Amino acid sequence: MIEHKILFTGTVGAGKTTAIQSVSEIPVVCTDVLNSDPSLGKEMTTVALDYGEVSLARTERLRLYGTPGQERFSFMWKVLAQGALGLVILIDHTQPEPLADLETYLKYFRELIQSTACVVVISKMDESRLPAIKDFTELMQKHHMVYPVVAADVRKREQVLWILDLLLVQMEARL
Ligand SMILES: Nc1nc2c(ncn2[C@@H]2O[C@H](COP(=O)(O)OP(=O)(O)OP(=O)(O)O)[C@@H](O)[C@H]2O)c(=O)[nH]1
Ligand SMILES: [Mg+2]
Numbered sequence: 001m002i003e004h005k006i007l008f009t010g011t012v013g014a015g016k017t018t019a020i021q022s023v024s025e026i027p028v029v030c031t032d033v034l035n036s037d038p039s040l041g042k043e044m045t046t047v048a049l050d051y052g053e054v055s056l057a058r059t060e061r062l063r064l065y066g067t068p069g070q071e072r073f074s075f076m077w078k079v080l081a082q083g084a085l086g087l088v089i090l091i092d093h094t095q096p097e098p099l100a101d102l103e104t105y106l107k108y109f110r111e112l113i114q115s116t117a118c119v120v121v122i123s124k125m126d127e128s129r130l131p132a133i134k135d136f137t138e139l140m141q142k143h144h145m146v147y148p149v150v151a152a153d154v155r156k157r158e159q160v161l162w163i164l165d166l167l168l169v170q171m172e173a174r175l
Contacts, residue, residue, distance in 0.1 A: 005063045005083050006167060008050070009109065010090030011101045012040050012069035015123045017050050019090065019154035020064045023161060024052025031068075040070075047073055049080055054164070062164060077108065086117040086167040090154070091136070094124045099131055099139055106143050117170035118147040119163055125151040 008016040021028050029051035032044040050066030065080050067073075081087075089105045091098050102120065106113065122136060136149045148166050152159040 001061055002059055003061045003063055004085045005065065006086045007080055007084040008066040008088045008090060009077065010069065010105060011092045011095060013042050014069065014090035014092040015154040016066035016090055017046055019160050020050045020052040020066050022154055022157045023054045024064065026053045028052040045070060048076060081112050084112060084116060085171055087112055088163060089120045091122050092124055093122050094127050099135060102136060102139060106145060113145060117167045119166045120147060120149040121163055122151045123154055
């Protein structure tokens, strides 16, 4: 059995925990607690990590880790990034500055992105329309990063599997 570690990161409420819960075949290890910050606009928030697993073929299993979104827990980001072979950056499109948010994650994970595979996922585009996907792609180009940028609803298992597929294609191309 070949195992790959995949890391889900990105903004608070973008759907990291949801994405892992959508596809995991084991009960997700979840460290969500009641959120005490009303500005986050949701009941629960991750304080340490999420962990789930999904097997894609009989020979391949993905170990899925999710980071906390809140910056005060960012000490966990580097810890969780160790050994990751692919990175999913989730950006909540309903937040005031989604482009600036993406830039924050591109900068923080620059080394990991350049040495592994990456997919940028814009979530909640059903709720707000601008900026467009093209604007996120242009930002990536400005940073000389050529990776897929997609809009997805991570509450849907098939869409998370599609995101993982976009990562695996890159990982296979590197082998
Ligand atoms: N409308 C809409 N809601 C979504 C979409 N994707 C996820 N959600 C909702 O957004 C919320 C995401 O919450 P979490 O999965 O806890 O987000 P998180 O990224 O783990 O957040 P932190 O752990 O606090 O950083 C959930 O209530 C989802 O149901 C989407 O595409 N559209
Ligand atoms: Mg979470």
